[in-house]
Amino acid sequence: MTKTRLLASLVMAPVAVAAILLLPTPWMIALATVVLLAGLWEWFDLAEIDDTLARTVLLIAHVGVMVAIVWASRWREGYTLVLFQVAAIIGIVWWLLALLWLARSRFASDHESYARVFKLAAAALAVIPAWCALAWLHGNPEDAHPQRWLLTALAVVWAADTGAYFAGRAFGRHKLAPKISPNKTIEGLIGGLIAGTAAGVGFSLYAGATHEQLPKVALVSVAAASFSVIGDLFESLLKRHVGVKDSGRLIPGHGGVLDRLDGVLAALPVFALGKAVLGF
Numbered sequence: 001m002t003k004t005r006l007l008a009s010l011v012m013a014p015v016a017v018a019a020i021l022l023l024p025t026p027w028m029i030a031l032a033t034v035v036l037l038a039g040l041w042e043w044f045d046l047a048e049i050d051d052t053l054a055r056t057v058l059l060i061a062h063v064g065v066m067v068a069i070v071w072a073s074r075w076r077e078g079y080t081l082v083l084f085q086v087a088a089i090i091g092i093v094w095w096l097l098a099l100l101w102l103a104r105s106r107f108a109s110d111h112e113s114y115a116r117v118f119k120l121a122a123a124a125l126a127v128i129p130a131w132c133a134l135a136w137l138h139g140n141p142e143d144a145h146p147q148r149w150l151l152t153a154l155a156v157v158w159a160a161d162t163g164a165y166f167a168g169r170a171f172g173r174h175k176l177a178p179k180i181s182p183n184k185t186i187e188g189l190i191g192g193l194i195a196g197t198a199a200g201v202g203f204s205l206y207a208g209a210t211h212e213q214l215p216k217v218a219l220v221s222v223a224a225a226s227f228s229v230i231g232d233l234f235e236s237l238l239k240r241h242v243g244v245k246d247s248g249r250l251i252p253g254h255g256g257v258l259d260r261l262d263g264v265l266a267a268l269p270v271f272a273l274g275k276a277v278l279g280f
Contacts, residue, residue: 091129167191231266
């Protein structure tokens with residue numbers, strides 16, 4: 001499985017990096033929309049929305065919100081990022097509330113309609129803010145190389161995930177959240193945070209950060225990597241509720257699209273807001 005996982009990563013990573021660095025922001029946002037909607041479709045599976053028509057309507061509703069945000073952000077001199085920034089903040093608030101859900105893992109664990117409502121609301125509060133944070137990072141006119149900052153944010157998540165995986169396999173002894181994800185360990189968490197922070201600092205130099213800004217970058221990277229763990233655990237909780245191992249089978253060795261996006265959904269708003277607040 002490790003070999004398959006590695007080979008899949010070696011194929012996906014260059015494609016993702018090339019898209020981030022080479023595509024203009026509108027095209028990057030369009031591509032990100034497709035990927036996020038694919039993950040959202042899998043989320044509907046975890047929320048037990050079985051009817052194709054209902055799922056299609058829900059998907060279109062999310063697209064409508066995205067289009068409305070873009071349309072409302074137009075002004076006479078181009079675009080304003082205010083709505084994207086507000087959405088990112090809403091996303092951060094949601095992931096903090098998700099901690100309470102994780103602490104009460106049996107909440108909405110049945111198969112009744114009210115449980116679906118909560119899980120669908122969670123989907124919207126996770127996917128749309130992450131999409132807005134991605135657009136904010138990639139299209140920020142105040143940065144000389146904004147696409148490099150998006151790559152930095154994603155590198156934090158990728159490195160944290162990889163670091164947690166290998167540190168957990170090598171040193172894992174103490175369970176992090178055994179009722180939600182038995183394989184995750186505290187040692188893996190620490191390894192992931194170290195790897196994510198190192199990646200954030202390293203890639204930020206490529207993005208244009210000064211040496212004086214590196215402590216701020218490290219702080220934001222730790223926060224983003226920590227939130228990526230919340231996203232990962234929350235998806236694990238949803239999968240445990242319905243008794244599945246992966247959200248899908250599209251990516252060999254990795255599962256579904258949502259399995260690759262869970263940490264990204266939680267980390268992007270944190271990185272985008274942290275970067276803006278601390279000013280790097």
